[in-house]
Amino acid sequence: MTKIFHPIALGLLGLMMQACGIPDLTVKNEDTHLPEQFKTDLTEQSTGGPVVKWKDFFEDPNLLSLIDIAIVNNKEVNMMLQRISVAENEIQARKGQYLPFVKLGAAAEGEKVGDFTRNGAVENSLMLKNGQAFPTVLGDYRFGLFSTWEIDVWKKLRNSAQVAVLEFMATNEGKNFLVTNLVSEVAHSYYELLALDNQLDNLVQNITIQQNGLEIVKQLQFFARTSTLAVKRYEAEVAKNQSKMYEIKQQITVVENRINYLLGRTPQPIQRASSGFMELKPKFIQAGIPSQLLQNRPDIRKAELELSAAKLNIDVAKANFYPSFGINAGIGFDAFALKYLINTPESLAASIAGELVAPVVNKNAIIAEYKNSNAKQIQAAYEYEQSIINAFTEVANQLSNIDNLDKNYHLKRGQVDALVKSIDISVQLFKSARTDYLDVLLTQRDALEAKKELIETKQKQIIAMVDLYKSLGGGWQ
Template identity: 55%
Template sequence: MNKHIITKSLAAAFIVLAAWGCKITEPTSRAERTGTPESYNGSQDTTNVTEVKWSEFFSDPNLRALIDTALANNQELNMMLQEINVSNNEIKARKGEYLPFVNIQAGAGMDKVGRYTRYGALEANNEIKPGEEFPEPYTDLMVGAYASWELDVWKKLRNAKKVAVFNYLSTVEGKNFMVTQLVAEIANSYFELMALDNQLSILNQNIGIQKDALEIVKLQKQAAKVSELAVKRFEAEVAKNQSLIYNIHQQITEAENRINFLVGRFPQPVARNSSSFEQMTPQLIKAGIPSQLLANRPDIRQAELELEAAKLDVKVAKANFYPSFRITAGLGYNAFNAEFLFNSPQSMLYSLAGDLMAPLINRNAIKANYASANSKQMQAVINYEQSILNGYIEVANQLSKINNLEKSYDLKSQQVSALTESISISNSLFRSARADYMEVLLTQRDALESRMELIETKMDQMRAMVNVYQALGGGWTRPE
């Protein structure tokens, strides 16, 4: 009869606690994911340049060697790899939480009770034969195994483990995104270095031309055809361009050291062949369709995984409102004398218990955690939408830049060709006194600026090629 009453009471308590735990106000959710436009420029061609590995995308062997070294030695990337290990260990820790915990425990103690205490009086007032009374002082020896197991009825622990899995995968995608950035940054710095080498060469060539012009002006001055002013103007122009050489040298040093830092080594010269820079042509970029960004860009994949983890975090926080069930058990030996410690069954002890517990009053902390989990889920949704939007805009900008730079480079090439021819024309006219020295000076200056700008445009073209490759999600190594 008593067992029947106890069973009914426990069942009633469970129903009350479960019902109380389920009284949760569901927040408003907008889990709608942002769609992407159907195409970038009306094309439905799904061929995507990200299918090409970075080792095939970049043909320069020196650049490939730099990238390969950076992927092995870059400190920031190596720190991210350790972060992946931490996330992987978190999965193991979460998995262990919903398995039984078993501990081995051993202990020894000593206790001396007073004659006029409860236990001392009980022993004295009962006739206990000599040798059977408690020893004085009383020793207590124990050895055994104890287990506890929280029943994961509401999947709180299993969902927490899934959260750890998503966080781990998110960290992996974070590493992949870092790889795309690292590859792009090294390539951009490498092309900048080649451009600076070419600008330095052009500057030295121009200085040679200006020195020749300066000698002509000096001869003209001796012949009283020009004044000392013309000589000084040409000398000033030569000195100005000579000073620019040191500025370019400094930029080269900084570009080399930027690359050295990225590849994880101390300053040293960067191997390169800059003579072919002006003949380099950016690769034809196949952008595919925007929906491919969802699979190709690591930062979008990372945001998606963070969103999945945030959804499960809400479920974990919600499960805290529900009753928790725990089973505890113990098995071992307990005696007051080591001689009797392992006597069975006299010294054997065991226990088995179960408990049910749920929050009843003052649940503010649980409610606050639940509200925070929902807010973080909304943040993850917005971050995911923003990642898609940012990815699409980056690709659209770089594709437009490639197109505009191609047209700009063609026109600048025509400008350079015209101004290069005008140098010899102005020199001839100056020798025959049909043009003054300022026309020669300005022509040389314009020709130098145009050639320098042409090199910068070529560098921008190569960078745009790299940047669109990165924006599309290329550069990280996909599993075979």
């Protein structure tokens, strides 16, 4: 009994010594407090939350088709899928670490010892059972099963496997966040393309109006009712707007190529329906309550999972201070000559051994790893808090933006209507010599600029709702 007690006592004493050498660290608790509601008069907030899938949020079939292609072909998404595969394989690798390792092995070696050595003298004095002397070169042939197993007393290996699971889940949430951003980028570019088409149509219509005005000025010049200066000013204005057409066409080409890049393909025309752009109404969605961001935003869930993994990594690093317990075992055949290798039971061999290993001197690397795991946990907690604040800020900004853009659009709509009417009035006044040609030019120029700003405001309205949808989680739950 005493022989058994002494090793146990020594082991417990070593364990106590290890525990005394662990530095004291502070784990940061994350702050997830958010206001109860978003401050906005735009929408009535409910607890339902924005869980509309993007296929239901977007109604344009051309845009839906582009998004489908982007999700399948986008290079960054496909690279992320490979990172997910790596993270999944890491789970399998770490789970295997706390199971016994069993290997099948074989070995062969030969040894010639000197006759006047101890082993040589023993071999020379012995003979085999059949009366033959030991061979000059003594062989050693082995094959069998060999097993090693680290007993996971402190859950170090199991916690490490759970860390891999959390990191895999975080990587998957990262993919969801990437897809959300990709859907938003495709929608941004698509609506920008529709806006540019409308800008081009607006410019063409304005050029037509100015060309008609140019013909009127030429007729009035023929009857000596205006000067050559008016004709030249009109010609210059028409040429200026015609040159702008090519600028817009180049912008359209750039945006089309940007969409194709997001879709993972070479440049080609983008199918779209631009005619009803100005009649589009931004799709209304409920903002929900701020606390729902914690469940709906993939980036927040990713940060939360990374924080959980960082906390568990502290336990993994802490387990390095404790003794590790291992079992080594083997069974097989062992003989000095091949012809005896499978003789049983003479050549049958087996072994089993246990080991207890604990760090005693120079634990600097273990201490440093433990402190690093704590620092990474604190960093992950701050990143989690930052992602929550960022999400809340994005939603608050977009709610305010949508409200102000709605008011802005209605005022600009009235400005455009008034300027369009003033064009006809200015032309009639010019024909009757009651106003100067410059008034007509300036009125047309103002109307063109106002209509351009109205189209841009409509684009901003639609994009703001897309950004709000993305900020609320993009339909992920």
